[in-house]
Amino acid sequence: MSKRTSKQTAPTRISDHPILKFERGREITFYFEGKPMKGYEGETIAAALVANGVKLFRYSEKHNRARGFFCAVGKCSSCLMVVDGKPNTMVCMEPLRAGVTVERQRGRGKI
Amino acid sequence: MKDGGIVIVGGGPAGLSAAIIAAQLGAPVTLIDDNPRLGGQLIKQTHKFFGSKSHYCGTRGVDIATILEQQIYSTPAKVILNTTVIGHFSPNILGLADRNTFTKLAYQRLIVATGASENTILFENNDLPGIYGAGAVQTLMNVFGIRPGNKVLMVGSGNIGLIVSYQLIQAGINVVAVIEALPKIGGYHVHAAKLARLGIPILTSHTIKAALGKEFVTGAVICRVDKNFKPIKGTEKRLKVDTICLAVGLSPLVELLSQIGCQMVFIPELGGQVAYHNENMETTVSGVYVAGDASGVEEASTAMLEGRIAGAHAAGNLLGKTAEAQAIINQAKLELAAIRQGPFGEKAAKGKEKMSYTVRQ
Numbered sequence: 444m445s446k447r448t449s450k451q452t453a454p455t456r457i458s459d460h461p462i463l464k465f466e467r468g469r470e471i472t473f474y475f476e477g478k479p480m481k482g483y484e485g486e487t488i489a490a491a492l493v494a495n496g497v498k499l500f501r502y503s504e505k506h507n508r509a510r511g512f513f514c515a516v517g518k519c520s521s522c523l524m525v526v527d528g529k530p531n532t533m534v535c536m537e538p539l540r541a542g543v544t545v546e547r548q549r550g551r552g553k554i
Numbered sequence: 555m556k557d558g559g560i561v562i563v564g565g566g567p568a569g570l571s572a573a574i575i576a577a578q579l580g581a582p583v584t585l586i587d588d589n590p591r592l593g594g595q596l597i598k599q600t601h602k603f604f605g606s607k608s609h610y611c612g613t614r615g616v617d618i619a620t621i622l623e624q625q626i627y628s629t630p631a632k633v634i635l636n637t638t639v640i641g642h643f644s645p646n647i648l649g650l651a652d653r654n655t656f657t658k659l660a661y662q663r664l665i666v667a668t669g670a671s672e673n674t675i676l677f678e679n680n681d682l683p684g685i686y687g688a689g690a691v692q693t694l695m696n697v698f699g700i701r702p703g704n705k706v707l708m709v710g711s712g713n714i715g716l717i718v719s720y721q722l723i724q725a726g727i728n729v730v731a732v733i734e735a736l737p738k739i740g741g742y743h744v745h746a747a748k749l750a751r752l753g754i755p756i757l758t759s760h761t762i763k764a765a766l767g768k769e770f771v772t773g774a775v776i777c778r779v780d781k782n783f784k785p786i787k788g789t790e791k792r793l794k795v796d797t798i799c800l801a802v803g804l805s806p807l808v809e810l811l812s813q814i815g816c817q818m819v820f821i822p823e824l825g826g827q828v829a830y831h832n833e834n835m836e837t838t839v840s841g842v843y844v845a846g847d848a849s850g851v852e853e854a855s856t857a858m859l860e861g862r863i864a865g866a867h868a869a870g871n872l873l874g875k876t877a878e879a880q881a882i883i884n885q886a887k888l889e890l891a892a893i894r895q896g897p898f899g900e901k902a903a904k905g906k907e908k909m910s911y912t913v914r915q
Contacts, residue, residue: 457699457725462600462614465699490698498683498770509769511683515690517588517638518671518807521681535690536588 455494471541488534488545489515489522500524500534501548524548558584558632560868561648561661563639563810566594567854568846569667570622571861572868576665577629579869579879584659585631586650588638592626593619594669596854598692600724601717608889609855616696618854642814646841663841663868666811667861670804670825670847675709678764684771688718688801695725703797707774708732709762713898715801716745722799723752730795733760733776735783742898762798763790771798804851811848814839823905824850830909833887835864843868850909852902856893862886 457465468484475497482491489512492500498511500522512522517536526532526545530552534545559582562573570592573585591597599615610618626633634650641649643658650657672687674680686694686702688710694700706727708719711734719729732749737759739746746756759779766773778789804825811829812818816837819830829837829844837844843864846857863886870879894903 455701457695457701460699461724463616463696463699467699486698486700490694490700493694493702494698494700500683503681508681509683510681511685511770513674513685513690514672514687515693516671519687538590 455496471539473539473542474544476546477544482539484539484541486539487515488524488526488532488537488539488543491539492534492545499547502550504550507549523552525552530554555647555658555660557660557662558582558648559661560584560663560665560865560872561586561659562665562667562865563648564594564667564669564846564848565589565592565633565635566667566669566846566857567596567618567622568669568848568857568861568864569594569665570626571858572665572667572843572845572865573631573861574622574625574629575862575865575882576869577626577631579866579873579875579882581869581872583629583631584634584661585626586634586637586639586648586659588636590636591619592623592633592635595689595692596622598689598696599717599854600696600721603855609858609893615854639810642810663843663872664814665835665843665845665861665864665868666829666848667844667846667857667864668807668810668848670806670851672800673803673805674800675762675802677762678775679767680765682765682767682771683769684767684796685765685798685800688714688799691718691797691799692721695727696721701725701727702799703771703795704728705730705795706797706799707762707776707793707795708799708801710734710801710803711736711739711741711746711756711758712801712803713741713745715799716741716749718799718801719754720745720748723749723754729754730793731776732756733762734758735761735779737781761785765798766792771796774798804847806848806851808848811837811842811844814842816842816844819909821850821905821909823901823908828909832910833863834867834883835860836867841868841871850902850905852899856890856899856902859886859890859893863890 480495513519515535562585565587577583596615596619637652764775778786816829845860845864866879866882870876
């Protein structure tokens with residue numbers, strides 16, 4: 444195990460795990476800031492973004508601070524993004540769908 | 555408007571146990587959860603449980619979730635997923651929202667098993683992307699199979715901090731250090747020993763001073779603290795990490811109970827603000843029960859027992875089947891007392907005792 448920790452694996456998807464087997468859904472394409480990205484059905488938008496190396500989800504209302512997600516269970520509201528044009532979507536709870544467009548939210552978002 | 559009978563909010567270990575028992579006793583049951591899958595936090599727990607056979611010792615949390623899920627689906631209980639309870643209307647009506655619709659549901663008895671939410675702590679830049687609660691890290695790596703980062707600083711050496719650190723290593727991630735403000739490790743020795751064997755430093759009397767980075771975490775500044783938890787100048791150390799995981803405790807999710815008008819009490823040992831409840835898990839509002847972390851942060855084993863008590867009492871109360879329900883309650887109370895006698899149950903036991911004392915005054 445110590446060998447594996449020192450390797451610093453670059454890909455963010457876990458393929459071999461000593462306990463868990465990940466049964467991923469169908470591979471689908473979605474769009475982040477206009478750029479196509481791959482994700483899997485059954486995961487959340489937040490998870491798919493992290494898997495694609497995206498950590499910055501929005502800029503805060505008052506001080507324009509970079510925000511990611513914190514709790515992943517729909518409680519902290521740190522992960523609000525614009526999904527299919529709809530602002531304030533909690534992407535840690537929102538399932539990923541084929542073709543969905545996801546954008547970083549700035550401030551309160553325009554409706 | 556539909557009537558949900560005994561309505562249970564939250565499909566984690568407490569809510570599921572309550573729903574299973576109430577349904578088995580013949581009560582009409584509706585279980586509501588905001589996730590697509592039942593199990594609550596159990597679905598991300600890959601570690602094996604301790605305790606006795608009846609508390610699923612040796613079974614992994616994720617497998618316990620599956621067992622409870624099978625049990626609830628073998629009863630006639632109605633399960634509503636992907637739905638959040640967003641409000642309470644008098645008398646006895648809940649407001650439910652899913653992604654598209656808002657509906658109302660009446661209840662005859664209500665069991666609130668909403669769990670807890672992750673705490674954060676104060677330090678410079680603590681809002682940077684790449685700083686996650688320990689539960690979020692578990693969701694990413696154990697539910698979705700995604701690494702949150704490559705080099706992680708773990709803050710907090712309670713059982714969650716220790717267990718999640720080990721799980722990060724299992725997922726092929728480098729844990730740079732575990733830091734702990736107290737002078738000793740908070741969790742079980744067996745979990746700490748696993749990390750120690752892998753050479754992961756656990757730094758006691760240390761805290762995080764700042765997260766580094768502009769758009770996401772690129773590092774962290776840690777330092778030593780004195781016995782009053784004040785940072786000691788000149789002991790700062792920079793760590794190159796891309797992820798900071800906070801395992802600094804949980805707070806009960808009590809908004810719904812508070813809105814209903816249950817008497818609230820502040821008990822630090824239970825995680826903060828909780829609804830007063832008696833030993834049958836009844837709050838001060840007639841017909842409203844609480845169970846699991848929402849009644850005081852503890853662990854899944856005690857959550858399941860509290861759920862059984864709440865479920866059996868609500869069902870007995872509704873159906874008048876008191877003898878059968880009472881037997882279940884008595885057994886669960888015995889087991890609960892036994893668990894809380896252990897070294898790590900002491901705090902919760904003290905908290906629960908303090909609560910009854912506070913209200914009696």
